[in-house]
Amino acid sequence: MKIMSDVLIIGGGVSGISCGLIIGSAIEKELYALNKTVTIIDSGHSDAKKAIFNNMIGFPIGVTGEEVLENAMKQIQKYDSITFLNDRVIEIKEVLNHFEIECNSGKVYKSKIVVIATGFKGYYIEGLDIKAFQHSKTMKSGRVQIDNDNLKLKDNVWVCGNLSGMSNQFAIAAGSGAQVGVNIISEWAGEWKVIHDKVGDK
């Protein structure tokens, strides 16, 4: 049987996980998000795995991208609403009021909302008539972005991270993922929302 998620994030690197964490934290706290679910599908090649981050505010000096992503996975595991799968998405199909997402393994997942967070080293997913073109904020060839309107491609389809055309910096990729997360929960709530924890919370 195909699992139906409310949100399926393609790409579990910096922007995809950031998006998932905002939505997961809303699901835990907010009535408008009660019982919603998130699936993240990742092929395991985040650019952050090659990085050392000395210019990320508040990060320990010399922290590696591997360490940061390991911590991010621990954060993801805190949320029962989030399922993280290792696979590669090859096609997105729009079917009536949802999407079917096919993976290299042959598995197909269903979701009401899709977020594309696959980085900027090419775009190889069939479907939705998405065309990638040269990224406008790097001189390196082979780096791509896709058209979007404030991170939205169309109803229920979003893009974040380097693929959205933003500059290739960790904070910017994470920020765009967080913005897509906020946009999605705000659409659920019917008004602008943010999710904050504060000192004294359990």
Ligand SMILES: Cc1cc2nc3c(=O)[nH]c(=O)nc-3n(C[C@H](O)[C@H](O)[C@H](O)COP(=O)(O)OP(=O)(O)OC[C@H]3O[C@@H](n4cnc5c(N)ncnc54)[C@H](O)[C@@H]3O)c2cc1C
């Ligand atoms: C060597 C190096 C050093 C860097 N140093 C710094 C630095 O010092 N400071 C800084 O701010 N930034 C740095 N960066 C940049 C930072 O790592 C990126 O900006 C950030 O990782 C981009 O996030 P993203 O989510 O767009 O892409 P990524 O983090 O690359 O994540 C994309 C994910 O999508 C997955 N994916 C792709 N296609 C599919 C598919 N079809 N199905 C499923 N999953 C898929 C990939 O496997 C990957 O895990 C560095 C990058 C590199 C390469």
